[in-house]
Amino acid sequence: MRLIFGLMVCCTLMACQSTVVDAKNTASIAEEVGFSAERLDRIAPVMQSYIDQGKLAGTLTLVAKDGKIAYLNAQGMQDKEAGTPMSEDTIFRIYSMSKPITAVAAMTLWEQGKFHMFDPIAKYLPEFTNMKVYVSGSGDDMVLEDAKSPIRIIDLFMHTSGLSYGFTGSEVDKLYQKLLSDPDALTPENFLANIASLPLNHQPGTAWNYSFSTDIIGALVEKLSGKRLGEYMQDTIFTPLGMKDTGFYVSADKVHRLTQIYTADRKTGQTIVMQNEPLGDYKSDPEIHSGGGGLVSTIQDYFTFAQMMLNGGEVNGVRILGRKTVEYMTSNHMPKNMLPYSPDAQGEGFGLAMSVTTDADMAGFMSSTGNFGWGGMASTYFRVDPKEKIVLISMAQFVPIGFHRYHDDFRNLVYQALVD
Template structure:
């Protein structure tokens, strides 16, 4: 079951004013919006080092400011073994970069008054009522207690719900792993009940823990819209924005554009990943994985991210209101939960995205209010409203962070600012 497997874990681009940016003219575009084209050219050799060292097969990087693309470069290979070069219209598994898209889909319903942030999720998905919380012990000796408060919808957006992913060796995650090891016993009718049978990692709202929270937001969208998640996304986001290559699977006539996916063997050498998360993306899954099931292209994700930077609108098409985007991209974590993880100093969390609250602590050049997220296969995006900068980097190596090329990319973007 593709959903279960996932839990274990251009052509021409258009600017927001519908102006076409030719890659040959990005140098002029860069200077016109306060970037040094010469300094932006430092990105290519930095990415090439990862390729030449055999760490990454290829990269696709984009930088935009004020709606103008100032840097766009495809390097290396889409598929080394097949000899297919990386191109601007390569299709990527974006995994957890699906989460912001799911959040936008949900927020279109929030704007219509279909739910409130502090509503208990059990109001809409009753399977998730009466949750238990882990206290101590393991196996038959595990001690749990009643949840002291219900899981609120905003807890799902912020990953403060207590749900997990099964990624660690914690006692709760061992239960996730055991459940997920029997995919034939899980289906759309019982998956929420199965989640509810597992204890939460902490009392709702008291800690940050990455897990299936956004997947559950996807079930909420389906319940409130009466449509399958991908169908609702297509009608409310993809079709209006012209995102032609984004969805929960790759049609047969586009499979040749889907990049190969890689990982590391026990010695750290890059190899083809044989059992990729979320299956092979070759057919429409029964469950649309709201937390990590989308594929997309640079064209499409640029359009989506620029819409967010523009305050919910691009090319005359409005998806969300300006204040809605501001709410999504604002930190909602209390001070005692910042940073949300030890490896994310200076970062708070908004709705399905991290948000920079203390730039001096991040270790990167950035701005307060910068927001974004990444995907398991080393896809990454950040939006900086203060500087009106958008950056996206695409690769296909699991896990993200094994080769921290996106850290280099982030600093290389900011060092090129000259205004």
Template structure:
């Protein structure tokens, strides 16, 4: 879990519109200028070109090295663009098969893995997590004070598995200025100095931010879900995910590290250096992703390609099935993408007006409050290195953006991508 704290915080234009053979896993690319400008699956192709123009601004201004964008509707890809560089210094452009660190977009994948076990009756949502991971029994909760004067109390209720899925357990990531987060930052667990078998014991030494179930607080909850999957399956998380999700869906470039034979396709990750310039990040979160880690980080440890993640997103949009392969039942997916927070915890954070929270993803509950074009029930999440996805069941629509800049939100290309996608819809409902 090397440097998990940091991650869990928080050439040329190659733009094309693509036509996809849905019975294969690959797209046949066509230059956008080689087609007549018309409509496709209810989108104005002319309006979709605005996505390319706006993304190119981020690249030309030196904010982002490269951006890949994809829009799918009715299981047809209507827009794809790979703009800018995979590696600026080496002059390597983004390609469709570029591999990205997806960080917290790992959470929905880990969640689906856990839900396959839920469907088998391996656990119930109201079960205390300590039933399966006894290290997490008898936790303490922060009350007040700091250091030697810190006041703690017993947890009034056990952490339930549903609390982990919804980030209401009380765990943290350590990136706020709170007294609890100071303890997280000092913890050997968060510094990558803990053996895999001791991670949960170290986590149990840290007080919860709040009583379980009483607040939304983004933290290592999905990492704990990953340990639950391992316990119930008797497999390492990556092995179970590969068996139950990646191999059935033919997601060949997704996993917890990049094999040596694929390393040339792995994008560099960028941040702002001391001079405020975009530069390759040193000491990137969770290591270099080039070897199989001792701990498979269920909250942020995976890599993927845009086409692999498209398959996963289509599975969720299609109620658990894609290309004739079923991963989850319809009602399970409906449960995953439904809000599970009580009214008093909405919105789950100040920047998420109109949004609720499902299992490892936000979900739009009130389009009047959301500051984007949207539909009720729209759901998705993002990753620390500026990856992004949203799925809209009303419009049968998927939006995916892949960039590699930490921290996420520094350059809000995904906000533009979302609105620029919706403004291109011109069909009649």
């Protein structure tokens, strides 16, 4: 089943000619909104270097400011083996970049008074009643204690629930790995109960741990809306915003636009086609709509979503959320004693389903305080900068994200081009 096998996996190409989409027009827009078009052109050779070195098959990068696309560049291959070039309408598995979309879906219900942030999730999903927390030991000798407080909905948004993904070697994650190795362990009928049966990594609200939390948010959306998650997203977000290529699978008439996915050979380190790709082949509607990582999208669709967030909940005359709701989502909710939430996230706090820059001076690359965004397991990445009114998005398909940190280069290359 797609959810099981996908979430377990997180652990020498010749130069391809790059294609700048409508380069003359975007260069003009770049100058208009305060970028140096010449400096933005520094992005292409750096992205190309990852392609020429055989690290990435292809990249697609977008930079927008003041709601206008100032740079859009497809480089390399969508599918190297098939000889299909990357293009601006290529469809990507966005994995954890699904999380902010799931959060927005949930917040449309929050705005209607369907739940409160500090409600226990067990109020709506009773499987999460009377949770146990890991203390010590392993196997039959594992020591557990009662949760001192319930998992609150805000803990799910912030990954402070104590749930996990099974990505580490911790004793709790070993239990996740055992559960996820059973192809019949997670179905629409038993998913919540089986996840809730595992002990928590820590007491709710006391630490950050990346997890199934956003998938549980997706289940909450389904419970409160009476619809499957994808159906609710379609009705509430995708159709109103014209996000025509975003969903939980790719229809047959669009499969030719779905990019190949790659990883590194464990022995040689060379980039190879990934077998048993995370969450399956995306060519049919999955049994479980994974709010944490199941969506596909295009760079244009995700730009529309990101611009909606930058605009305070509205884009192209369509309002999805209220301005104060977006401010709440993109503010840091992590207590000072838990910052940074991760050792590799200096200067970052956490909002609802995405990170938020709390101290730009501490970040490892150029930024602004208040900058927010997230990435996906297959090296998709976005950030929104409300201060500079910038949206930047980079798309590739290599698992895992961070193995080739091309998106860090991309981010710096965007900011160095600001001249206004």
